Amino acid sequence: MSAIAENKVRGENPFTELSADNENWQPTEVESLCMNCYDNGTTRLLLTKIPFFKEIIISSFNCDHCHWANTEIQSAGRIQTQGICYTLKVRSKQDLNREVVKADSATTKIPELDFEIPAFTQKGSLSTIEGLLDRAVSGLEQDQAARREADPAVADKIDEFIQKLKDLKDMENEFTLVIEDPSGNSFVENPVAPQKDEALTVTRFTRSEQQDQKLGIKAEDELEEEPAGNDLESMRNEVLQFSTNCSECNAPAATNMKLVSIPHFKEVIIMATNCDDCGHRTNEVKSGGATEELGTKITLHITDPSDMTRDLLKSETCAVVIPELEFELGMAALGGKFTTLEGLLKDIKDLTVSKNPFVSGDSSNSDRTEKLVAFGDKIDEIIAGKMDVQFILDDPAGNSYLQNVYAPDPDPELTVEKYTRTFEQNEDLGLNDMSTEGYNP
Structure with missing residues (x-):
């Protein structure tokens, strides 16, 4: 220690x-x-x-x-700003080998068996789906001898249920595994990364006040009064600074925050942290406005290397799709960013290839490594203008932006579509009031 x-x-x-x-x-x-x-x-x-x-x-x-x-x-990380829920359709024995991080705050469910492991009843574990099933079986078997003496009928019913859990590993029938973690610190492996996993659905949600209390987060009952002189105009001309901790080494650091107006769009808040101890730097962008009435889908047909210089705002609710690569980056991945198209593509490559321990070391295998390295090469080709692809920003909150270099005239390679959100998208955004604008039953 x-x-x-x-x-x-x-x-x-x-x-x-x-x-x-x-x-x-x-x-x-x-x-x-x-x-x-x-x-x-x-x-x-x-x-x-x-x-x-x-x-x-x-x-x-x-x-x-x-x-x-x-x-x-x-x-060892911080509690995330949103909770996370993984829903996996387990269809084959290969799915049983998926790696799973289950935090102690996570609830595990198998709806087909009406089975649930409540939060904070098990310690956190790093395992596989098969390992989770084995651990559940072991926990139920632990006190069976005492149950059999006290109440044989109950013990027989538990034996029947234990056998149902064991039968899941034979994969005679598909089943659903749900891991819901309000701390946002659980994880289910996507074995086909960076491609979208059709069997795995990942959603993020806003925690309830009760969940905040269980996690030890003090809920704010009311907003603090705004100090005199901190009006919107003064914020535009001032860089605000507040104390925080480095996400890498946990040393004390300072975060700078600035309100910036993007031409032909809206105001955003840019936050940047620089750690003097380890040199780690982060930047994050949050929308300065409310959730829009309609979602926004922005599609750019990349035809020239000059497209890489376009300014881009990706909110934390925005998904990134490149259909030609069968690639989809889900909501909240990479967080909010204000950068260029080239900068975002490089961040995507870093996330999936350069900083991915699956590519090297004990966790690597040849097929996965070749697939990820090939994906990184294709990203480099897009940046160099050697691949003709569609680049899509899909933001149900309507708070993302891609520069129109012909503004105020229309951009022939850029399309912006507005759409009505689905009920599930409203849930992800924390818009639970069914009277909210943009609700589509």
């Missing part, structure tokens, strides 16, 4: 990506009490990162006296 504490004090990032090349990277060992035999055992702690996800702490306990063992994970 001292090594972890020392890194934190120095502002270094103690979380390392999994790699077989790092021989010096060892788990931290701590002597701790065994809760089975009450003798001393050993806990090992490993701080690492999950591809397309975030930092986690893996802990493993083993007792040499009674040979009891236990493993669990904890999220």
Whole structure:
């Protein structure tokens, strides 16, 4: 534990990506009490990162006296601004091998069996779908001997249900797995990344006040009074600054915030954080206005390398689609960004290829690596103007923008469509009032 504490004090990032090349990277060992035999055992702690996800702490306990063992994970990241829900149609035995991070705040459901594991009843785990089923079976079997003596009828019913869970692994019938996590810190692997996974649906939602309370977040009962002199005009001419912590090393940092007006569009809020300790930089953009009455779908036919210089605003509710690559980047991925088309394409390549531990190290396999590297090459071809593709920004909140270089005249390669949101999209945006403009039953 001292090594972890020392890194934190120095502002270094103690979380390392999994790699077989790092021989010096060892788990931290701590002597701790065994809760089975009450003798001393050993806990090992490993701080690492999950591809397309975030930092986690893996802990493993083993007792040499009674040979009891236990493993669990904890999220080392912050509680996200929105909750997340993964709905997976499990159709084959290959789906059972998908990696899953289940935070302790997540609820797991299998609707076909009317089965639910409530939040905070299990420790967080890094496993597979098959591992989740095995863990559920193990938990139900744990007290069966005592149940059989106290109430044989109940024990028989639980035996029947345990057999149903075991039968799921034979894949005689498809079933649905739902993992809903208000903290936003759970994860289900997409094995065909960067392509869209047709079997997996990922939605984000606004937490309720009750969920905020369970997560230990203090809900604000009322808005604070706006200080005198902080009107809209003064905000346009001033860079505001507030204290925060670095998302990489957790050292104290400062975030700058500025209200910026985009020509032919609207005002946005740009936030930038620079960490003096580790040098990590982030920037994020949020819409300065409310959710629009209609969603917006912007389609650009990329015909020339000069298109890469177009200014682009991608809100955190916007999906990015490139049909020719069968690629879709879901809502909230990469967050909000104000950049150029080239900048966003490079960020997409970094997310799926350059910074993806699945491409190298212990987690890699040849087929996946070749597919992701080929995808990165195609992104480079688009940036160089060597591929004729459609680039689509689909934002149900209507708060995204792509520059019209012919403004105020129409752009022959750019189309902007307004559409009525579906009920599910209103749910994702936290618009639960069915009288809201843009609701489509």
